[in-house]
Amino acid sequence: MLWPNLKSAIVWDVFALTAYATTSIIFWYFGLIPDFATVRDRATNKWQRMIYSVLAMGWRGKANDWVHYERAYSQFAWIATPLVIGMHSTIAILAAVGKVPGWHATIFGPYFVCGAIFGGLAMALVFLIPMRSMLKLERYITLDHLEKLAKIMLLCGLLVTYVYTVEFFSAWWSENTFERHQFVYRALGNWSFAFWIMMTCNVAIPQLLWFKAVRRNLLALMAIGIAVNIGMWFERFVIISLSVMQDHVPAAWDYSFSFRTFDWFILIGSFGLFFFFILGFVRVVPVISIAEIKAHLLKPNQPKHHGGNHE
Amino acid sequence: MSKGKQTAKATTPIVAGYYRDVSRFSDACGAATAAGHQPEAFTPWPVHGLETKLGIPRSTLGRPVLAVILVGFALGLYLCWYTQYQSYPLNVGGKPYFAWQTFVVVIMETGLLLGALANMGIALHLCRLLPDPNTRLINDRITDDTFALVLPITDGKDAEGLSAWLRAQGAEEVQVLGVVDKSPAEEPAHA
Numbered sequence: 001m002l003w004p005n006l007k008s009a010i011v012w013d014v015f016a017l018t019a020y021a022t023t024s025i026i027f028w029y030f031g032l033i034p035d036f037a038t039v040r041d042r043a044t045n046k047w048q049r050m051i052y053s054v055l056a057m058g059w060r061g062k063a064n065d066w067v068h069y070e071r072a073y074s075q076f077a078w079i080a081t082p083l084v085i086g087m088h089s090t091i092a093i094l095a096a097v098g099k100v101p102g103w104h105a106t107i108f109g110p111y112f113v114c115g116a117i118f119g120g121l122a123m124a125l126v127f128l129i130p131m132r133s134m135l136k137l138e139r140y141i142t143l144d145h146l147e148k149l150a151k152i153m154l155l156c157g158l159l160v161t162y163v164y165t166v167e168f169f170s171a172w173w174s175e176n177t178f179e180r181h182q183f184v185y186r187a188l189g190n191w192s193f194a195f196w197i198m199m200t201c202n203v204a205i206p207q208l209l210w211f212k213a214v215r216r217n218l219l220a221l222m223a224i225g226i227a228v229n230i231g232m233w234f235e236r237f238v239i240i241s242l243s244v245m246q247d248h249v250p251a252a253w254d255y256s257f258s259f260r261t262f263d264w265f266i267l268i269g270s271f272g273l274f275f276f277f278i279l280g281f282v283r284v285v286p287v288i289s290i291a292e293i294k295a296h297l298l299k300p301n302q303p304k305h306h307g308g309n310h311e
Numbered sequence: 312m313s314k315g316k317q318t319a320k321a322t323t324p325i326v327a328g329y330y331r332d333v334s335r336f337s338d339a340c341g342a343a344t345a346a347g348h349q350p351e352a353f354t355p356w357p358v359h360g361l362e363t364k365l366g367i368p369r370s371t372l373g374r375p376v377l378a379v380i381l382v383g384f385a386l387g388l389y390l391c392w393y394t395q396y397q398s399y400p401l402n403v404g405g406k407p408y409f410a411w412q413t414f415v416v417v418i419m420e421t422g423l424l425l426g427a428l429a430n431m432g433i434a435l436h437l438c439r440l441l442p443d444p445n446t447r448l449i450n451d452r453i454t455d456d457t458f459a460l461v462l463p464i465t466d467g468k469d470a471e472g473l474s475a476w477l478r479a480q481g482a483e484e485v486q487v488l489g490v491v492d493k494s495p496a497e498e499p500a501h502a
Contacts, residue, residue: 003394007403012416019424026431033440034454038355041451050444057440061453063340063352065438067362071370072434079380079427082419090416294456295356298333 009094016090020083027076033059034069034291088112095239101182102243105170111163115235118156118202121149122228127278129222131287140288143216150215153228157206160235164203178248185246186238190256194234194242201231324464324489326473327449328482329457333358336458339480340364343460348473353448353459375433380426387421388414449488 004011037059040052059065089109096108105111125146132141171183186195205227208214215221241257281287330336336352341364343350352365361367391414395401400408411418435441453459460482462473474485 001398003399003401005401005403006391006395006417007401007406007413012420015417015420019420019427022424023427026427030431030434034356037446038454040446041448041454053444053446054442056446057435058443058446059438059440059454060446060448061353061355062438063354063358063361063365064367065440066354066357067367068370068372068434068437070357071372072430075372075376075430076427079423079430083423083427086416086419086423093416291356295358298356 009090009097012090013094016083016087020087023076023080023083027080030076031073031289032285033057034061035286035289037061038290039286084116085113088116100243100247101176101178102186102239104179105167107163107166107170111160114156114159114163115232118153118160119229119232121153121156122225122232125149125153125221125225126229129218129225131282135282135287137288140293143218146218146221147212147215150209150221150224153224154206154209157202157209157228161203164199182243182246186242189242189246191238191242191245194238198231198234198238201227202235205231324470324487325449326462326464326470326477327486327488328460328462328474328477328480329450329452329484329486330460330481331457331483332481333458335481336460337361337364339460339477339482342480343462346476348462348468348476349465351461351463353453353461355454355456355458358458370437372430372433372437376426376430379429380422383422383425384418386425387418390421391417449486 004014006012033056036052036056040049040056043049043052089112092108092112095103096105098104128141128146128149132138168183171179174180186192205224208220208224214224245255245257246253328339330339336354337358337360340350340352340361344364344366350365352361354361362369388411392409395414396409402408406413448454449461450457450459460477460480462468462477464470464473464487470487474487477485
């Protein structure tokens with residue numbers, strides 16, 4: 001019997017993605033169980049009650065159950081952390097083991113992990129800012145929270161900037177003709193606009209986050225979040241497409257990438273799928289953890305705070 | 312205090328005391344354990360420190376999950392060894408058929424995936440959680456803003472005595488459930 005080649009990074013990626021997706025989904029669901037119980041007990045409609053009752057798995061809030069629940073929740077975090085790093089660095093290895101100029105770099109593992117956190121935080125800001133206003137969550141998702149997100153985003157932006165610099169330095173220092181050519185092509189070739197959009201959105205614009213006034217300005221944060229998302233899209237485009245456009249086969253260099261109808265379908269379709277799931281989630285599931293927020297805001301023996309007005 | 316609909320049928324006769332103030336509730340739990348009432352507590356969110364007052368031991372979830380992760384690592388290693396070395400040795404560029412370094416990702420991911428599934432499964436088992444379309448609590452507000460301290464009516468104790476004790480411990484409302492000879496099981500016997 002012939003087996004998949006487990007020495008191949010493509011097969012590693014299957015394992016990494018499967019483990020990461022499965023763990024993320026059950027972690028997410030497990031965290032919602034007490035909140036599903038809260039919704040179940042507030043439901044006014046018979047069917048709603050039945051559906052949330054099944055989802056809540058008979059949760060009753062017994063003190064013994066909370067002890068197991070909290071332990072399991074923290075263990076999920078311990079298990080998920082190496083999975084996050086494993087998933088993103090495995091995808092990076094998938095590219096790095098290839099001999100394509102622009103991919104063959106040992107820095108790819110941490111590069112992709114930083115990039116994922118950077119893009120993820122930007123996406124979180126882009127969603128949180130309108131959502132907290134539309135769902136009236138200003139008391140729970142405060143400006144302080146958003147400012148902290150912005151600070152982590154700035155840190156990730158600096159790490160990504162460092163990686164971009166190291167990539168150019170390595171290409172020059174390696175004295176490898178193809179590697180050097182690839183990076184000159186990125187910055188000055190016929191697709192250089194993609195590279196410069198990436199640099200503007202991921203390197204220049206996030207520097208505005210050094211200023212407190214910007215970090216506490218919702219519109220500015222939203223705009224920076226959108227810019228970083230665009231920048232991260234172009235980063236993947238630059239890494240994947242530009243690298244294979246000018247690789248070891250100069251005969252293929254004349255064939256440039258063109259964005260065709262099906263590419264548009266895939267792009268629009270992936271946006272559609274994403275918005276379908278996120279908006280469906282917002283519609284039927286508590287968007288912030290009810291139990292955790294109550295535990296935090298209503299701690300005994302401390303002045304009544306109730307989230308306060310941090311604005 | 313507004314109350315949820317009372318529909319639960321308690322199998323063992325119980326007296327439930329309801330609290331809105333978490334400090335008072337927490338103190339009452341400690342007092343109930345000290346008085347030997349075998350209390351059970353229900354809370355809308357995890358109240359830290361309550362486990363000490365109720366004598367609830369540390370969760371036993373850690374070691375079984377760790378064991379599953381380690382077994383998962385071993386299974387991942389076995390999968391790699393069996394498929395790449397034993398069953399169908401595949402020569403890739405003259406490299407060794409079996410070199411553990413090549414299989415680190417597969418081994419790690421297999422172990423952690425099984426660990427995550429075990430973490431979920433064992434936690435659900437320990438909490439006795441299963442999908443149930445007709446869950447009914449003794450009081451719907453337990454998942455909202457009300458804490459319940461439940462005392463079983465065992466031999467030698469009576470509902471009135473326990474109700475009075477709960478009220479003395481600051482319960483804002485007391486309810487007797489499942490006392491068949493005194494009131495119908497579904498009667499919301501507000502004290």
